Amino acid sequence: MNPNNGSVPSATQPDTKASQKRKPNRLIHEKSPYLQQHAYNPVDWYPWGEEAFQKAIRENKPIFLSIGYSTCHWCHVMESESFEDEEVAKLLNENFVSIKVDREERPDIDNVYMAVCQAITGSGGWPLNIFLTQERKPFYAGTYFPKTERYGNPGFIAILKKISDLWKTNAESTIASGEQVTKVIQSMVPTTPGGLLTSEIMKLAYEQLRDTFDNIYGGFGSSPKFPTPHNYTFLLRWWKRSNTPPALDMVEKTLERMSRGGIYDQLGGGFHRYSTDEYWLIPHFEKMLYDQALLAIAYTEAYQAAGKTYYADIVKDIFRYVLRDMTSPDGGFYSAEDADSEGVEGKYYVWTPDEIVKILGEKDGKIFCDYYDVSDEGNFEGKNILHVDKPFDAFAKLEGISPDKLQEILRTSREKLFAVREKRIHPHKDDKVLTSWNGLMIAAFAKGARALNEPGYIQPAVRAVNFILDTLRDHNGSLLRRHRLGESAIPGYLDDYAYFVWGLIDLYEVTFETKYLKMALEINKIMIENFWDEKGGGFFFSGKKNEQLIAQTKEVYDGATPSGNSVAFLNLFRLGRMTGNQTLEKMAEQIIKTFGETIRQYPAGYTQFLCALDFSLGPTKEIVIAGEPNQKDTEQILTAIGKRFLPRQILLLRSQKDKILEEIAPFVKEQKPIDNKATAYICENYACKAPICDIDKIIHLLEAP
The missing domain is CATH 3.40.30.10 (Glutaredoxin)
Incomplete structure (x- = not known):
């Protein structure tokens, strides 16, 4: 050593x-x-x-x-x-x-x-x-x-x-x-005017969301309704922090209603851009990569929080869609699919009862049409967008068949209809690869692999990371924005850096290959050098290598995608805790001060920022597992951690063979297995617990409030 x-x-x-x-x-x-x-x-x-x-x-x-x-x-x-x-x-x-x-x-x-x-x-x-x-x-x-x-x-x-x-x-x-x-x-503890935010701002955001929540159909407001995933991930954190059951209820109702609605592609998986109505029925049919990534993360966290396999199934369907339709041969993820085909919006996705019965036969066709609410009059310009408006068990009972039998009929029917749909003229695919959105998708696959204990989801994330590192960096190591038809161009913006670092951190926490953590630190360093505002704090959207326009912007509002500042805010805290680097945490603290007054004006508009604030307020759990990655007891501990909703946690694996981790996180050097058993070293709220080998005791400590 x-x-x-x-x-x-x-x-x-x-x-x-x-x-x-x-x-x-x-x-x-x-x-x-x-x-x-x-x-x-x-x-x-x-x-x-x-x-x-x-x-x-x-x-x-x-x-x-x-x-x-x-x-x-x-x-x-x-x-x-x-x-x-x-x-x-x-x-x-x-x-x-x-x-x-x-x-x-x-x-x-x-x-x-x-x-x-x-x-x-x-x-x-x-x-x-x-x-x-x-x-x-x-x-x-x-x-x-x-x-x-x-x-x-x-x-x-x-x-x-x-x-x-x-x-x-x-x-x-x-x-x-x-x-x-x-x-x-x-x-003697000083108070800073306009200083750090407290959990009260999170409570206010929760109340603002609650006041606009649609108690019947889920979501917020009336129409149009957008799937804003960071609203749900924030509410899950507020539920975890405050033990407020309605916060979890709001998330569950919304995610369930969305996945039963027309906004969700019932045959092919994946979500359309937004719903034009309050029922999640009639979508704008465009499909965006960032929606798939952020919604996969939201459903994954809902699965961790509520433990319902239904949410895991939706995550798997999203990933199936992305791997099938949105992944380039080189491993990068494409950007979007159009709403139109043959000049008509939604034509690729809609059905008539006659089409369905012809493909499935009279008996199964009728069951399918009844379950997915397919009628002669239709619900969209004389045709039908598939959606589910009946409880599954009640429908099975009404049809006089077992739930298992109904499940099998619907599954095989979807496969047959999808095969037919594939022969239609597809909507236009935007096959450019954006670094920022790929970063989100990398994070989604990594988080899904860990929470669902599905190692098969690791490889798509790894391939995308390799694609970006090999293709979307200049000779100085700085990120580029876009790749298409063999050309990578445009110096990256804040979102490209922040989202990619997010993906790298999550990929480390499922593979425990230290090279990803090291790369996250390197990219984060370049981001700070190029985008940090030395005078006012926070990050500019355009950096020193971008074209200088007549004004610079500094985004913090979390709209269709989270702001770069919100994501960078959480990255800084996570990397700071993972490496013991206090400078990164102080920079994150400055972000709170920079945007605090803005957040106070309407906190519900900054829910990704509040996810980071939740982490910063703690208590955080810093977990180091000392053991070898392929060792059975190590895997058992990591699986137990991965399936739980622990939003204020960082996780390191201390293998005796990994000397790189010692260099970037020196505090792990003496954290070793006890009696050759995988050992958990857990610190919380700036205090460290005694090391533990017993899995039941580890789980108890993880689940402690």
Whole structure:
């Protein structure tokens, strides 16, 4: 193991680069891997013992006690952010005696002060940080502190200054009343005018959507009705966060009604652009790649949340359509199919009863027509758009046949009609390949493969990624916008970068091939360099490599597709958590500040942005599985995670053979299988739990609110 890979040194070898610049502190003599990791911090650490306590008495200083363990993610975050920082170290060294304890070596110390932390704060975890008197009595406790105030958490520097001043001016009251000190610390948390958004804005968005919800047919408003998938993924997150059953009900009613309506291609799969009526019956027949991708994601998440195989079946039908009709031989995904064929809108999709009976025969034809509401008068210019308006079980009972028999009749009938339809003149296909929409489709296939436990969906995502990397990048590695007829052109826009990074992150979380995570970081870096607004925050739609027009735009509204800023916002948080890169998270925080006032005006118009806000507000679960990818117990854990709706989760697989992951996520270096068993390392709300091998305990922790 190379001790120079990343910021976290080997547990058994000091960071040689650091050792050339700094002298080791007293922890260099300790055997604990955790203490060895901190041996070259500029903080003058002491191990727990009389030497430290005597120094505190002699110099009349309070004690800062920090407890953790070598494989604790947020312990490493705090080390990198604060304990490696010269400003923090100077404050600690001048005003405190600092002690490091390995909880695995000294669980007795950990147990006592963890109880204190839980009593004071109502929660606990690691890193555990306690301020003590020289008599080892605690007067303030907490877990992870960011260096400066963030997400409502008080900043570590401000805490150190405040406690130091308090100790010097009124040590007696500090010793007498931990509660008083706690109140002082809480009172110092600053409020920023027009600053960070809270969950209240999510609640308001939910209420706005609820007030326009169609309780009979689902969806929002009357007509036309658009399938806006980020509305549903947001509502699922609000349901998960607030335990508000109507939010889930709204999603389920809408998704079910849409998939039973004419907006859904009942024979070929996939969704048309929108419904011209409130019933989801008469569509605008155009089919867009981005709708397939975003709706596949919405139905996948509904399957995870509600556990109904019906939603998984719709996802599979969408994918079947995309693979059959919207995938190029080279692996890229085409953009769209027209609404018209032979100059007539919808002609390709509609039927008469006579056509159906001729193909299926009298008996099955009648059953099919009755079930899909096909009549002589028709519902669209004298012909029929197939849709379902009858409950399946009730219809089977009415026909006097079993549900299984009805299912088989309908399945074979659809196949026969589809074969006939294929011989018709097809609508025009727009066969250009757009990087942005391909990014969405990659994310959809990856998410579907993981949630449905269908490895066959991985390969289409991999092929599309390879197509973009091989075909839609310039010589500098920047993305291009479009490919068609052998030509790739036009410098990519914000959406191209943001959507593609989204796809790469999701693909990593199902394949666990670190090259995809590494590529996501590289593309994200180029995006920041080219699109980030250094003055106002957020991303411009056009970057430095795009043509400079008379004005630049900065999109945040989530319309037919989510805005690039909304997607980039979540990407930054996910990548930040996956790699321990605080700079990315701070940039995401700036996006909140940049667009906060805009979002407040009508939050329901920014539901993809609110999906990212949900992640940022936490609590997040950072999950590292230490095990080999083809190992049975590893697969069992990954399957259990994939089938659950965990929208505020990041997932890494720590294989001993994967050295690249150590370089880009150094905190995983010491996260290893225990007793050769696949082991879950789970951190939540800036605190890490003890490692777990037992699948039932892992599931319990995953499902905990």
